Amino acid sequence: xxxxxxxxxxxxxxxxxxxxxxxxxxxxxxxxxxxxxxxxxxxxxxxxxxxxxxxxxxxxxxxxxxxxxxxxxxxxxxxxxxxxxxxxxxxxxxxxxxxxxxxxxxxxxxxxxxxxxxxxxxxxxxxxxxxxxxxxxxxxxxxxxxxxxxxxxxxxxxxxxxxxxx
Amino acid sequence: xxxxxxxxxxxxxxxxxxxxxxxxxxxxxxxxxxxxxxxxxxxxxxxxxxxxxxxxxxxxxxxxxxxxxxxxxxxxxxxxxxxxxxxxxxxxxxxxxxxxxxxxxxxxxxxxxxxxxxxxxxxxxxxxxxxxxxxxxxxxxxxxxxxxxxxxxxxxxxxxxxxxxxxxxxxxxxxxxxxxxxxxxxxxxxxxxxxxxxxxxxxxxxxxxxxxxxxxxxxxxxxxxxxxxxxxxxxxxxxxxxxxxxxxxxxxxxxxxxxxxxxxxxxxxxxxxxxxxxxxxxxxxxxxxxxxxxxxxxxxxxxxxxxxxxxxxxxxxxxxxxxxxxxxxxxxxxxxxxxxxxxxxxxxxxxxxxxxxxxxxxxxxxxxxxxxxxxxxxxxxxxxxxxxxxxxxxxxxxxxxxxxxxxxxxxxxxxxxxxxxxxxxxxxxxxxxxxxxxxxxxxxxxxxxxxxxxxxxxxxxxxxxxxxxxxxxxxxxxxxxxxxxxxxxxxxxxxxxxxxxxxxxxxxxxxxxxxxxxxxxxxxxxxxxxxxxxxxxxxxxxxxxxxxxxxxxxxxxxxxxxxxxxxxxxxxxxxxxxxxxxxxxxxxxxxxxxxx
Numbered sequence: 001x002x003x004x005x006x007x008x009x010x011x012x013x014x015x016x017x018x019x020x021x022x023x024x025x026x027x028x029x030x031x032x033x034x035x036x037x038x039x040x041x042x043x044x045x046x047x048x049x050x051x052x053x054x055x056x057x058x059x060x061x062x063x064x065x066x067x068x069x070x071x072x073x074x075x076x077x078x079x080x081x082x083x084x085x086x087x088x089x090x091x092x093x094x095x096x097x098x099x100x101x102x103x104x105x106x107x108x109x110x111x112x113x114x115x116x117x118x119x120x121x122x123x124x125x126x127x128x129x130x131x132x133x134x135x136x137x138x139x140x141x142x143x144x145x146x147x148x149x150x151x152x153x154x155x156x157x158x159x160x161x162x163x164x165x166x
Numbered sequence: 167x168x169x170x171x172x173x174x175x176x177x178x179x180x181x182x183x184x185x186x187x188x189x190x191x192x193x194x195x196x197x198x199x200x201x202x203x204x205x206x207x208x209x210x211x212x213x214x215x216x217x218x219x220x221x222x223x224x225x226x227x228x229x230x231x232x233x234x235x236x237x238x239x240x241x242x243x244x245x246x247x248x249x250x251x252x253x254x255x256x257x258x259x260x261x262x263x264x265x266x267x268x269x270x271x272x273x274x275x276x277x278x279x280x281x282x283x284x285x286x287x288x289x290x291x292x293x294x295x296x297x298x299x300x301x302x303x304x305x306x307x308x309x310x311x312x313x314x315x316x317x318x319x320x321x322x323x324x325x326x327x328x329x330x331x332x333x334x335x336x337x338x339x340x341x342x343x344x345x346x347x348x349x350x351x352x353x354x355x356x357x358x359x360x361x362x363x364x365x366x367x368x369x370x371x372x373x374x375x376x377x378x379x380x381x382x383x384x385x386x387x388x389x390x391x392x393x394x395x396x397x398x399x400x401x402x403x404x405x406x407x408x409x410x411x412x413x414x415x416x417x418x419x420x421x422x423x424x425x426x427x428x429x430x431x432x433x434x435x436x437x438x439x440x441x442x443x444x445x446x447x448x449x450x451x452x453x454x455x456x457x458x459x460x461x462x463x464x465x466x467x468x469x470x471x472x473x474x475x476x477x478x479x480x481x482x483x484x485x486x487x488x489x490x491x492x493x494x495x496x497x498x499x500x501x502x503x504x505x506x507x508x509x510x511x512x513x514x515x516x517x518x519x520x521x522x523x524x525x526x527x528x529x530x531x532x533x534x535x536x537x538x539x540x541x542x543x544x545x546x547x548x549x550x551x552x553x554x555x556x557x558x559x560x561x562x563x564x565x566x567x568x569x570x571x572x573x574x575x576x577x578x579x580x581x582x583x584x585x586x587x588x589x590x591x592x593x594x595x596x597x598x599x600x601x602x603x604x605x606x607x608x609x610x611x612x613x614x615x616x617x618x619x620x621x622x623x624x625x626x627x628x629x630x631x632x633x634x635x636x637x638x639x640x641x642x643x644x645x646x647x648x649x650x651x652x653x654x655x656x657x658x659x660x661x662x663x664x665x666x667x668x669x670x671x672x673x674x675x676x677x678x679x680x681x682x683x684x685x686x687x688x689x690x691x692x693x694x695x696x697x698x699x700x701x702x703x704x705x706x707x708x709x710x711x712x713x714x715x716x717x718x719x720x721x722x723x724x725x726x727x728x729x730x731x732x733x734x735x736x737x738x739x740x741x742x743x744x745x746x747x748x749x750x751x752x753x754x755x756x757x758x759x760x761x762x
Contacts, residue, residue: 009640009650009670012678087685098645100638102681106688107634132365132529133634133655135662164631164688 010092010100017081017092023122024142025077029070030118036066082140087162089129089155091138101138106162107131111152115145127151234316236325240357243313243376244306249351255299262291315374317385319392322362324372336372338393340364342504342530343485344386345542346497348379353495358382362389363530365657371530390484390499409482412560413553415546419521420474423548424467426515433463473540474547481560488545496541504528505561506632507654507661508545510554510578512623522554522578523547526561527659543660551578559757562629566611570757573608577617577625581606587617588676593647594667607652607665609679612687614654616665626663628654630680631687638677640670652676 011017039062047055076095083090092100108129115125125148129138143151245252309328316323324334345361352358357376364370377385384403391404440456475492485501506527516522524545531542546557555574559565567573569585576585581603583589590598590605598605601620608615614633616626637653644650650673654663665676 009638009674012674088681096642098638098640100677102636102638102677104635104681104685104688131634131655132657134658135637135653135655136635137637138635162688 010098012090015083015085015090017083020077020080020082020140020142021124021144022074022077023124024080025074027118027122027124027142028073028077032069032073033066036062036069077142080141084151084154089138091129091140093139099137101136103129103131103136103138104162104164105155105158106164107136108155108159111155111159113145113148113152115148120145125149127155129155234318234323236314236316238314239310239374240376240378241310242355242357244303244310246349246351246355246357246376248302248306251302255295259295262295315372317388322372322389324374334372336362336364338389339395341389341393341501343498343500343528343542344390345499346379346382346386348491348495350493352376360385363528365529386499390501393501394484407483409480409487412479412481412556413546413549414479415474415477415548417475419548420471420477422519423516423521423523424470426521427470427513429463429467429470433460433467436460436463469540470547473544477544477547479546479557486560490544490547498542500526500528505545506659507626507628507656507663508558508561509661509663510558510625510627511619512578514621516548520551521548522551524549524554524557525660527656527661529657531659555757558627562613562627562757564612565757566613567608570610573610573615574625574757577608577615579623580617588668588672590667591649591669594649596647597643597649597667602667605666605668607668607676609676609683614663614665614680616654616663618664618666626661628656628661628663629687630683631690632656633680633684636677636680636684638673650674652680654680 040059043056043059047053072095076093079095079098080093082092087106088102088104090100090102092098109132110130112128112130113125114128119125123144124142125145126139126141127143127148128140130136131138140151305328312328312331313324313326315325320338322336322338324332324336326332326334341362342365343363345359345363347359347361348357349359356379358379359373359375360377360382362372362374364372374382374385387404387406390407396404436456436459440453440460443456444450444453472492472494474490476495477488477490480487480489485499485504488496488498488500490496506529508527509525510522511525512520512522525543526545528543546554549557555571558574565573567586572585573587576582576587580587581589583606585608587606587608590602592602594602594605601618604620604623605618607617612629614628614630616628618624633654634657635655637655638650639653640650644667648670649667650670651667652665652673656663665673668676
């Protein structure tokens with residue numbers, strides 16, 4: 001039933017999950033590395049100004065977090081998946097805190113496709129579905145732009161076909 | 167009349183000087199050009215008493231044509247909106263005058279000495295104030311001039327803004343609710359604000375402020391009729407849908423309910439803290455620091471009282487009508503099927519008299535301004551269980567299950583698996599040690615019910631066709647305990663239905679089943695123009711349509727007419743394909759315990 005034994009709840013029967021591009025992991029790793037390395041700058045500056053090399057050790061927690069994040073990001077990205085069923089779209093994500101969102105096509109209000117500069121460099125984009133509810137968090141990151149646009153158009157046309165009022 | 171160049175609405179107005187000359191030729195004759203050319207709202211000053219209905223025939227009739235004409239708000243609007251600023255200005259003027267008066271008298275006959283300088287000062291200050299008043303008045307006038315609205319067959323348009331112009335067009339079939347709001351000053355002057363709520367996030371509503379109260383009511387009827395898909399007559403007049411009063415919240419019960427709420431506890435805590443601090447430190451000055459807290463409590467209590475004062479609920483063909491308010495009154499009309507979710511709530515101290523409060527999600531309400539937060543989404547401030555059940559059955563006439571009273575009772579106060587409820591497993595006690603026995607859900611043919619809370623009991627009800635999307639959540643602890651939470655996403659509002667800490671298998675079942683049910687319910691959901699089916703049925707069965715207007719019917723006669731009509735219209739939205747039952751005795755609230 002499931003790839004992993006404890007995965008049953010988040011793996012409804014008969015659902016073929018589509019994984020997102022592993023390039024998303026690269027992008028996220030870069031982002032995480034930049035974020036953590038920025039914290040190194042004040043440490044280096046302080047160490048140079050005060051001439052105390054041990055100040056660099058203050059960055060160590062960030063370094064540990066960076067290593068952990070680099071390892072985890074791969075698994076996190078692998079956990080992201082989506083599936084287009086006949087009437088609704090399923091999106092799941094998360095390792096520790098898992099979520100699965102079921103969005104009926106007829107409930108979609110609009111679809112966003114977005115891509116930041118790094119995303120574009122690595123050739124991925126994010127598709128986000130919006131319903132009338134603020135609670136709907138159906139975001140599919142890490143799709144190749146062509147796939148993202150195809151998905152968007154497909155979702156939009158399906159949404160139109162099954163459109164329902166609020 | 168109008169000086170705005172290049173305004174698309176102006177061509178119609180340019181004929182206006184000719185209109186008065188043609189009009190006397192056909193007194194009372196309602197020519198189509200008349201409404202298109204004549205101003206709906208008279209010129210400022212031409213209307214001496216607000217609230218007076220125009221004489222038939224004497225006035226160009228106030229009905230919008232099919233395409234409508236651009237109309238302005240009532241000329242007093244700037245004063246009603248800006249009365250606070252005006253009061254402050256007056257206060258300063260009076261203060262200034264008083265001070266100069268005292269200063270002039272003080273030296274005793276020194277008027278000649280201080281005269282020239284004092285007079286110059288006085289003149290300068292008066293000039294400044296006068297200039298300020300002029301500027302503000304000019305701005306208010308221009309702002310009033312450019313604010314215009316137009317009511318069409320399918321849309322309402324509103325133009326606002328002096329520098330940043332805005333032209334908003336709202337489709338009537340997207341109307342979520344219509345409110346008539348009267349702040350205190352507007353009440354004194356006989357004016358009302360008409361708010362058209364549409365789903366679209368914050369600031370998406372169309373506010374027509376201020377209109378004469380009669381005009382606001384007439385417009386409300388017309389808009390609701392058009393939004394419902396019912397034709398209005400040539401004059402744009404729609405008859406008031408007959409309504410049946412469902413309940414009133416007595417003032418004493420409101421006060422008692424507040425006495426049994428958290429407010430006295432909060433107040434007591436603040437006072438005790440005050441006394442303790444003063445006694446310990448021996449410095450009464452420190453008490454001043456707690457004064458803001460006390461103010462907060464007083465403001466909160468007053469707000470809750472003023473909002474719930476005179477709360478009345480009535481059912482009519484065009485929806486649920488809520489009226490409430492002490493200083494600022496609010497009359498809300500929520501059409502059938504526009505309530506997205508309902509929460510029933512019972513704080514600990516309300517358990518004795520078995521009182522319940524109700525809140526609702528309506529797509530237009532939550533996005534409104536923050537000053538309206540909490541005012542619009544109250545469905546029932548406090549009511550007996552029977553009243554709450556009756557309101558619920560108005561919103562969801564078909565419970566879609568056997569023994570609805572039992573299901574509801576189990577949802578309101580019960581635990582365990584009685585009446586088809588699915589509760590949380592024992593392992594949930596680690597995550598919710600107090601209330602885990604109460605956690606649970608029940609899926610009926612028409613709605614999802616989720617209960618929780620042991621001290622403060624809660625029951626959320628979401629019709630299947632109103633669910634936007636579904637979520638399944640599982641944190642690390644839940645995963646270890648084999649639990650998961652199912653969330654039904656509804657439009658923004660106070661009700662966030664969650665079925666917490668279910669057994670993983672139950673959660674998976676609920677998710678799959680709920681997705682299927684919501685799909686089926688959406689397919690059979692009624693049209694956006696909710697009265698079109700009713701209008702058809704009324705044509706086929708005239709007796710049903712006229713029955714509601716019969717005077718002197720039995721107590722059930724006119725009263726039953728409205729809900730019956732509502733149910734006919736709402737039927738497709740509340741039944742599923744597989745369990746369509748004949749529409750018999752639907753007007754009887756079937757959630758009720760004493761129902762057959």
